[in-house]
Structures are given as C-alpha cells and as structure tokens.
Amino acid sequence: MCRLRYGSADAKPARTDITLSGFASGLVRVILTSPTEVAKVRLQTQTQAQAQAQVRAQLQAQAQCWRSSASCPALPVTLGSGPKYRGPLHCLATVAREEGLRGLYKGSSALLLRDSFSFATYFLSYSILCEWLAPTGRSQPDVLGVLMAGGCAGVLAWAVATPMDVIKSRLQADGQGGQRFRGLLHCLVASVREEGPRVLFKGLALNCCRAFPVNMVVFVTYEAVLRLTGTLLK
Secondary structure (H helix, E strand, C coil): CHHHHHCCCCCCCCCCHHHHHHHHHHHHHHHHHHHHHHHHHHHHHHHHHHHHHHHHHHHHHHHHHHHHHHCCCCCCCCCCCCCCCCCHHHHHHHHHHHHHHHHCCCHHHHHHHHHHHHHHHHHHHHHHHHHCCCCCCCCCCHHHHHHHHHHHHHHHHHHHHHHHHHHHHHHHCCEEEEEECHHHHHHHHHHHHHHHHHHCCCCHHHHHHHHHHHHHHHHHHHHHHEEEEEEHHH
C-alpha cells in the first residue's frame, strides 16, 4: 500500500493505511478461520445440545403416549451413548456431509464483521500507543512500552469484536437439535429481544483478561523477530 501511495515500501504508513491494512487482513482471515470456528463451537456445545435434543425427543414421545393411553408409564430420560463429534476433523467432515459447504461457513457474515473491524482497531491502536509510549527522539518504545501497547491493543480489539463474536457463536452452534435463527440480523434481534442488550457483551471481561497477556507476548515476539530479521538482512 505504501509502494502504491508513496512510491516506496519503506515510507511510513499513515493511520488510514494501517486501518485499511488491518481491515483487509480481517476479511482474508475469515476464509481460513470460519471452518475451524464452526468446529470449535460445535465441539464446545455438543454435550449440552445433545442432551437438550434427547430430552425434547423423549418428552414428545411421552406426550404422544399420554394422548393414546391414560396408563402410559413414564419414560426415563437418558443420555445417548456418546457425543456426535469425536474430534475436530470428524466434526468438519460431519458438518460438510450433513449441511454442505455452507455449513462450514455458517456465521461467516458475523465473523466477517467481527474480524474486519477488530483487526482494524487492533493494528491502529497498537500503532498509536507505540507512538505515545516511545521515548523522546525514538520512533519505537522499549520492551515495557511494547508490552503495554500490545496488551491494550488486544483489549480494545476484543471490546469491538465481542458483540459479533456472540452472534457468530450462536449462528455456528445453531442447527444442533433444530435450526433457530434465519440469519445474522434475525439472530441479533432475537438475542437482544430475549436477553437484552447486555447479551452482546457476554464474555467481554473474560476475553479482555485473556487478550491482555496474550497480545503482550504476541507483539513483543513480533517486534523481536522484526529486529532480528532486519539485523540478519543488513
């Protein structure tokens, strides 16, 4: 982008360039991460979904029995012999077989909105914080500054990402025991109507607690590798 706009790849990018680059990286990332996100959510929620589906089926069978006979004995509610998905690859194969390619990209619209805006926030905030924390006369902060900038950038990115992350997870989990949501907008409206606006920020505190230390390490490693490769290439 710097080569196209300024004629040199070594030119310092403007904040607009950093924002657009982060936004674009979020868009591209969806192509690779959507199937793995589907597998992750399905594996995390399959026990609860399986139990609910089995209880619902057995209650329906019991209701039919009651309608046909007054002396129908109660049916025991039992769980199945095992989970539907045995692992990530089995989950992906099962989803592809049962729901087609669209099943692997279920919730990708929410994922697209989540990653594009959160990555734009992520890289822009890191760049701005590095400028603020850099000592006078230097363009880059010291290690402590990079740690703080990386941690804060991760928290800000997740603050932007969490609402769409909630919707994305609900769309990807949908379909286990019956499809509930017709799409992103329907899921968003139904979730807010049933649980209030706070539902969009479920897990925000946990995401931020995780994001701060993780992104401290990410950016310190990133800066160290940049400096190492720069030294080796000289």
